[in-house]
Amino acid sequence: MYLLIGCLSESDETKMNRIPLPVLIRNNFTSMSEEYEAFAREKDGCRTCSLYEHYHQVVQSEGNAENPTFMIIGEAPGADEAEKGRPFIGKAGQRLRKSLYRHKDVFNKKTTLISNVVACRPEANKFPKTEEPQACYEMWLKREIGIVQPEILILLGNQSLSYVRGETGITRLRGQWEWIDELSVTSFATYHPSYVMRCENGMNKEVGTQFEADIDTLAEEGRKILQV
Numbered sequence: 001m002y003l004l005i006g007c008l009s010e011s012d013e014t015k016m017n018r019i020p021l022p023v024l025i026r027n028n029f030t031s032m033s034e035e036y037e038a039f040a041r042e043k044d045g046c047r048t049c050s051l052y053e054h055y056h057q058v059v060q061s062e063g064n065a066e067n068p069t070f071m072i073i074g075e076a077p078g079a080d081e082a083e084k085g086r087p088f089i090g091k092a093g094q095r096l097r098k099s100l101y102r103h104k105d106v107f108n109k110k111t112t113l114i115s116n117v118v119a120c121r122p123e124a125n126k127f128p129k130t131e132e133p134q135a136c137y138e139m140w141l142k143r144e145i146g147i148v149q150p151e152i153l154i155l156l157g158n159q160s161l162s163y164v165r166g167e168t169g170i171t172r173l174r175g176q177w178e179w180i181d182e183l184s185v186t187s188f189a190t191y192h193p194s195y196v197m198r199c200e201n202g203m204n205k206e207v208g209t210q211f212e213a214d215i216d217t218l219a220e221e222g223r224k225i226l227q228v
Ligand code: SF4
Pocket: 043, 046, 047, 048, 049, 050, 051, 052, 058, 118, 119, 120, 132, 135, 136, 139, 140
C-alpha cells in the first residue's frame, strides 16, 4: 500500500487524501469512515502484483464499511466483477445474494460488507497458487477488517478459510464458529456459492441444503445482534 504513495511528499499525500473518492467507488458503499475512505483510495491505486496486469481493475468491497454486522469474504473477482468493479455480481454472486435475500432484514447493504481475499481478477479465473493472494490479504483485506470492525466474518470456501484462518477443510469446518485472536473477530465458515452451484447442478443436492442451513444460522445470530 505504501508503494503507491512512496514517491510523494507528506504534503502531497495529505492533499491526495482530501480528493473525494471517485463516484463509482463511492457507490459501492452505504457508509464509511474517513479512515476507510483513505484506505479505499489507496487500495484503488494498488499496482503491486502481477494480477493487476491482466484486467486492470481493483474490485472494491461493497456495502457498509463502518462496523457492519457481517463481513462476507469470498475468493476473487470474476469477469462480471472486474468489468463492473463490484464483488459477487456474477452467477456465484447471484446464488449468494438469493440466499441472503431470504433474510433481507438482517443481510442488506446497511448491515453487510462483501469482499474477497484477492481484489483483482486472476487470469482465466484460476485462483493463483503463487504468493499474490497472501500479499493482497496482508496488504488490504487484513487491514480492511481492522478498520471496519465487523461483528462476524463469513468465510466462503476453502481459500477464504485458508487465508483468513490458516485452516483447510471446508466440508469439515463449515457451520462452526471460531474466534480469530489476530483479528479480534468471530468467524463462521461455509461453502463458496460457486461450489454450491456445481453441486446443485450435479448429484450432490445436500450441499445446497447445508449452505441454506448455514445462512439460516447466521441470520439467527444477526437478529440477536441487530435485535430485529
Ligand atoms: S491483487 Fe491485490 S495486491 Fe495485487 S494489484 Fe490487485 S489489489 Fe494490489
